[in-house]
Amino acid sequence: FFARPWVFIRGVPSMKFLPPEGPPEVAFAGRSNVGKSSLINGIVSQKGLARTSNTPGRTQELNYFVPDGFTGEGDDLPPIALVDMPGYGYAKAPKEQVDAWTKLVFDYLRGRATLKRVFVLIDARHGIKSNDQDVMALLDKAAVSYQIVLTKADKISALALPKLEAATRELIRKRPAAFPEIIATSSEKGEGLDRVQAVIADFARE
């Protein structure tokens, strides 16, 4: 299904607009501007599918993307849905707005039965920050499986990358819901995207 065109099906501004639970969902979480939307575009090979921007705070709703060609009615459900999320942390938006996005992200992450895995994206230049720790603590508590994806690997040196991977592995070692494999990616260069695809494919329905 990565070879199919993908489509945007719904933007969810608050929990009451969530679609009924259907296909398995894989979500992309991370600080503002870490590269969530770019990673989704990279793995489906569609540059303009999820909107990206230089300015933190681009994605403002939970955005659902699915492979095209499924009505969503009855048994005709897509095999998987990808959920792009607003970033947490810094954003060029009023505080109430940022707080509302953060609440939406946290509420969704802790309360969605069909959520199979959360990719927690970490900027390779910055490493894990305290609000990333908050999200991981919430996922641990809710027993939602998550996996670290390092982004913008093209922005750091080939020597720094393995060091960052080792330091990150050490930080998540004792976290119960953390999946041990860390994936380093560059959406810019197309690196590591096949590994993200493989994880997603594992959760898709037959």
Ligand code: GTP
């Ligand atoms: P919000 O929706 O605002 O939370 O941001 P986001 O996490 O969705 O980030 P987005 O994908 O919009 O990317 C933010 C910026 O980082 C854009 O200018 C992208 O072009 C850039 N970017 C994303 N991925 C990469 C990457 O792998 N390498 C480089 N060099 N830049 C990247």
Ligand code: MG
């Ligand atoms: Mg975005």
